[in-house]
Amino acid sequence: MTSTIVPTLDNYYPLTSQQLESCSAHYTLQWRRGQLLVNSSKRLPQPYLPSLDNQQLLVECLKHSPVNLVSIDAKLGTNMLEFWAEACKQAHKPIFLRLADGSRLFKRTSQGAIWLQFIDRLIAGLLLLLLLPVMATLIILMQLYSPQSLFSLEWCVGEKGKLFQLIRFSTNSQKNSQLGYWLRQSGLDNLPILWNVIRGDISLIFTRCWILEDAVRISLSRSEQLSTLPIVTNSWEVKTES
Template structure:
C-alpha cells in the first residue's frame, strides 16, 4: 500500500494551487516497500517539507531515514533530477529513474551468462587499465599543464534499469572552452578512457547500449526509455558521442 512518507506533519497545502519560490518543480513523495518515490505534484495534499528545496536538509533526512533507494520520475526535469541525485550521492542512497519495464525477467541460464560476461568485462578492463596506465599518466600531466583547474569530469549518466551514476572522463575544457588537447582527445575518444573504472565498478560494460547522459535521458520518449533498462557499454557511447560532442564544443568557442 502506498502512503506519503511523512503523513503526520501539519501545515498541509494543495500543491496544484501553491507555488514554491525556486526553480525546482513541486513533487509528491510516496513510500512503498522501502523505496521513496518522487513524482510530479498532482491534485493531492502533501505536507510542507523545507528539505525538498534545501539540499543539506534533504541529505540529513535521507541519511536518517529507512529509505533503501530513491525512485524519481524523469518528468520532474533535469534540475530536480540533479538536485536529488546530488543529495542521494551525499546520503549514500542509490537513485533510479522511473522508466518503463524492459523485457521479461531472464531465465536462470541467461542470468548466469550475464554474470559471466560481467566477470569477463571486469577482467579485461583491469588488464587494459594496467596496460594503458602509462598513457593515462602522461595525459594527466598534459591536462594538468594545459588546464590545471580540473583533471576529471564526473557527469551524471543513466545506467542499467535507470540507475544514476557518475561517468568518469578526462576534462577537456577550460572555462567552458575546448582546449587544443581536449579537441584531440574528443576526436579520438581518449577522454573516455577513465570510464574503464566505471566498468570495474559494474556501472558499465565494454559492450552494450549507449550510455545516456541525464540531460539526454529526460528528453527520451516512453518507448525510447526502455533502452535505459540495459547495461550501457563504453564502445557504443564512444561511437555515438565523440563526433557530436566535438562539433558542439567547437561551435561554442566561435
C-alpha cells in the first residue's frame, strides 16, 4: 500500500510566492514498504517543508526515519538528485534512480553472477596490492603540489540504478596542473576506481558505468541499460553511452 508522507513538523505550512521555486515545491514524498519514493510533481499544490531544502535537516530526518532505501525520480534533474544523494550518503541510506519505464530496480542476482562478482573483487584487490607503491608515490607527489585535493568524487549510477560516488585522483587543482595533465593522459588518475570495484559499485568485466548527468538524460528512453553492473573500460576510463 502506498501513502503520502506528511511529517508532523512545526515548520510545515503552505507555500508562499517566494517559496514556489524551492526544492520541496517540485516533488512529493511517498512511503511504500520501507521505501521512500521521491517523485517529480510540479502541478500538485504542496506544503512547504524547509527540512527538505536544508541538507543537514534532511540528513537528520533520514537518520531517524524507518526508511530502508530511497527511490528517486530521474525527472527531478541532476542537481536535486545530487542533493538527495549527498543527504542519503551522510544518513547511511542507499539511494536508487527510478527507471522511467517503471521496471523493477531490485532484481535477484543469479548464483553465477555472484561468483563472477567475487572473482571481480578478488582481481581488483590483487591489482590494488600490486599498484599500491605506484599509488603511494602519486599521493606523495600530489601532497607536494596540492595537499588539500588528493581525490575527486563524482556521482554515478551503478547496479540496478544505485547511486554511488566514483573515486579518482584529483587533477583539477591549479597548483598541480602539469601533474594533473600527466595523470589524465596516462589514465593513472583512475587507479582509485579499484576501491569502487572492491566495494561492489562497479565491475571490471560486466557493463559500463553511467555518469549521473548522462543517466538522467537517457533513463527516460533507454532505462533498461541501467539494470546491469557497470564496467571499468579500457585505459581505466569510465565511459558513458548516449
